Amino acid sequence: MVQEMPDEMNTELSGNPRVYMSRLPSGKSALKGWEDYNYYINNAKIIAANHVAHNREGLKQVLHIVDQVITPTRIKTAPNVTIDAGYINPDAQKLLLKPHLYGLVDAYSISEFEKRVSGLGLLNVFNMTGKNTFFIPVNQALNLLMRTDQELVDKQVIHSHVVPKKVLFTRTVANSLEQFESYAFTDNLKVFISMENVSNSDSEGMTYYVKSNTVASDISHYKGTVLARIVKGNIPVKNGVVHLIDRPLMVVASSIISYLQESEGQLSKFYNLIREHYPDLTDLLVVEKDLTLFAPSNEAFKKVNAERLEQVILNSDKLEKLLKLHIIKRRLTTDEIVEKSSREIFQEETIQHRKLYFAINQQNKPVPVVSMEGGGVNATITTPNIAAKNGVIHIIDRILGIPSQTVYEKLASDPMLSLTFSLSEQDHWNERLKSRNERFTLFVPSNGAWEMIHRKLPSAYKKLFMGTFAYHVKYILERHMIVGQDLSLEELTALTNNATKRGQYFEERLEMTRGKIYFQARVNYRLNGTDFIDTGDTEATNDTNKYFLEWNGIKARFLRTDVECVNGVVHVIDKVLMMNRDVTVSGSAVPTTGLATFIATFVTVAFARALHH
Structure with missing residues (x-):
């Protein structure tokens, strides 16, 4: 029987060449005694096993069906040649x-x-x-x-x-x-x-x-x-x-570009994109020292919207930004990413001063899975740490900078935003975020922001996540959303050009779906008595720590900016713009599920008092 076979067996062919048995768990139930494993003889998979018969002499025979011919390594010279x-x-x-x-x-x-x-x-x-x-x-x-x-x-x-x-x-x-x-x-x-x-x-x-x-x-x-x-x-x-x-x-490899040049390699489409449409980048990948390239695989090109990619290719400025979004000007290995991500949100700046953000999945596995976000696209490093003499290459499964997800899909897929997504599902509030016909700006509290609420306002946190306070959840989330506009950090900053200066900040009041909040940009420098704010144009001034939202004295710092989606933009912040009173069960804040009980209690008390008088 197949489940009783040894790991290697001699065959009846002349010379008795061996075949090798391999077993891989299949995840299925062993209904006939063997389906819980996939069995291979050399590279041929057994697709039907344990067919028992007896020959004329009554000896037992067993048939196993494989999906390809098991080919031995045999001499291919002429028959009359003498071979040792x-x-x-x-x-x-x-x-x-x-x-x-x-x-x-x-x-x-x-x-x-x-x-x-x-x-x-x-x-x-x-x-x-x-x-x-x-x-x-x-x-x-x-x-x-x-x-x-x-x-x-x-x-x-x-x-x-x-x-x-x-x-x-x-x-x-x-x-x-x-x-x-x-x-x-x-x-x-x-x-x-x-x-x-x-x-x-x-x-x-x-x-x-x-x-x-x-x-x-x-x-x-x-x-x-x-x-x-x-x-x-x-x-x-x-x-x-x-x-x-x-x-x-x-x-x-002698250089990063020499590795990309392999005609039948995994990265041939990415190399052709550089060679045919932006050849100036080849010099950088040869001459510069200590680079890190996040290179999309050929499979990654199959996942991107071909029309949007073509639009980028036809615009040299956009193509330059897209390609340089994949390059960091230092050696960065996954060991360093894993180490730093375990302590804090780890980010790196590309050679065009845009941010890449990293997260670790399967942290406790022997080889942790590293994911990253750049230009609104989540990618996973499929092959890490390919060494070249002038840097390191990581093969990724997506092209950064060409988003394909809606705001809804971004919240659903980004591990850093999972708690906000979980809340947004209450009463299907997040369904509108699927619409490609509307534009959204969403300031999304990170998981860490919600964990801070859990520590400081444990009762409010419990009520929000128990699922019966959907009205309150909606009220809070809509305080973090603008509908009808997708405002990048640059556009938000531009709003403060004629805004009020308060202390070391310029601030602009934003009309949210629910109420008003303030966007603040730190004063960066003074020139001839005039204050100037960070515009994000230079490396020194593209620091997300200089941008905040403020609501009722709560100041939320920007952690990640300009997470692009096909129907809007997401900015990740480190605090939730809420207070304990947002979920206080009194007055208009009574959740709909408790409203009937509240009214019944009120009527009962009033009726009792009337009888008493």
Whole structure:
């Protein structure tokens, strides 16, 4: 039975080549005893199992149906050529020494890597016994390196191409976050290997990548990730499986732009956008030191509105702003993002002085998931810390700066705004935020702002979130909303040009959907006796700490500004504009659910007094 199969089995083919069994949890119930796992023989998935029959002699036979042919690695030369018996069922070393015997020629030739391995006396690494995974760069991968870079393929680098005691076929690595120790651990280098399918599908035609993640290195090797495409995968060998890849692992790109230039890489569409429509950026990505690029994958281009992207491309100023929204002028790794995000809201400024905001999901996982927001778009880093000599690249799953979400969808998807969204669902108040025909400006209290209310006004907080005070929730939320306008920070600041100066602030009264509040901009400098306010034009003056909302003595600081949506703009603030009296159950503030009880009590008391008199 399939659930009783060992992890490896010899077949009846001449030479008895092995096949390998892999089991992945399916999340299903085992109705017939095996469906709780997905079973793979090499890279073929068992789609029907445990069909039992008996032959004429009465011996039991079991049939398992797989979704693709299980192909052995066999010699492809002419029948009359004498071949050493050891090559009939090759291990990875035999494959490396004589790849032409197995049809690995031209684009799949691996002779250059074999020369490096043999020259360093490391052939024995590829004939280690057991179940192992080997990644071998094709010739083109090494030929593309500069001669000095070819010398970087040293003992430690070669060891990083081997995952010992694990057989990893492309379809049997279900989670791209799962990392495996490479053989480089024997050199006191911490180099992990992971694999991913960038199309999130499970078919033979998909593109797969392997990543080396160097987290502890030495003076000769860079920390960071190197990503290589598997050009020919799942070659079974006597001691495991071999994958041919298009670049050596651990060897970082000479520059960010050289990494983008790979014609069949994950970032080819982003590179073509730069090359064809804003080539000046290529110089920056070659010459500048210590950059961080958040590069949208090819899949990210499928998620953006094509018409809106075309409008940006046709406007050189907008395209420059969009592309530079993806670049920070320093090295920023996900380790730093995770560390700083655990203490406070972490933000970074792009080379055009716009803000990127970061959040961490699955904080306690071995590899936390990092999400970011820029120009109204939430993106997730899918491949972090790709190292280049002049910086680091993070592959993201969205194009920043071209929003596709309504204000409703933004509140629903942003983890920092989840409490406001939860409240806005009461009595379906937030339904109007779905409309693409209206414009909104929303000043949204962060989760931290609501937690402050929880500490300072615990009774009011409890009433608001219990679900029976929808009228009060509506009253408070509408104090934070303007309908009919989508006011950016720049436009809000412009309103204060002729406004009243109070202390070190200019302020302008804003007419909200419910009542009035004040927008305040800090005085930035004086010139010839005239006060000037922050316009956000320069790096020194684009500080959100200089902008506030004020209502009844409550001053809310701007945490995030200009979160663009297709029907408005969201500004995140650090306080809720409310007081305890907003949810006091008296007078007109009685919730509708308690109104009948209030009236009944009043009538009963009045009737009793009448009888008494």
